[in-house]
Amino acid sequence: MAECAVGDTGVRDDRKSRFVLVVDSNPAERNYTSIILQRFEYSVCTAATVEEALESMAVAVPALVISDAALQEKSGLDLLGTMRQREGLKDIPLIFLSSF
Numbered sequence: 001m002a003e004c005a006v007g008d009t010g011v012r013d014d015r016k017s018r019f020v021l022v023v024d025s026n027p028a029e030r031n032y033t034s035i036i037l038q039r040f041e042y043s044v045c046t047a048a049t050v051e052e053a054l055e056s057m058a059v060a061v062p063a064l065v066i067s068d069a070a071l072q073e074k075s076g077l078d079l080l081g082t083m084r085q086r087e088g089l090k091d092i093p094l095i096f097l098s099s100f
Contacts, residue, residue: 019044034046
């Protein structure tokens with residue numbers, strides 16, 4: 001299940017450009033990345049899988065996606081490919097963050 005930072009139940013119009021989705025199968029990495037972004041006043045949602053990320057983006061479209069390249073089951077490249085095929089998601093920038 002995708003999770004959003006406490007207090008961020010939705011994305012207000014004035015904050016859409018500061019809404020980031022963090023995708024990583026490692027809970028510690030998701031948390032660490034979220035904490036850093038929140039310190040810079042970004043609204044953050046997290047997801048552990050490609051499916052969770054896509055479900056989250058169906059509810060609220062982020063300004064940026066930061067994803068691990070090596071996720072469980074499907075990879076970050078699978079996420080990127082799916083995003084590029086979907087209207088409304090294809091123009092969202094995606095940054096790969098990996099510990100390889």
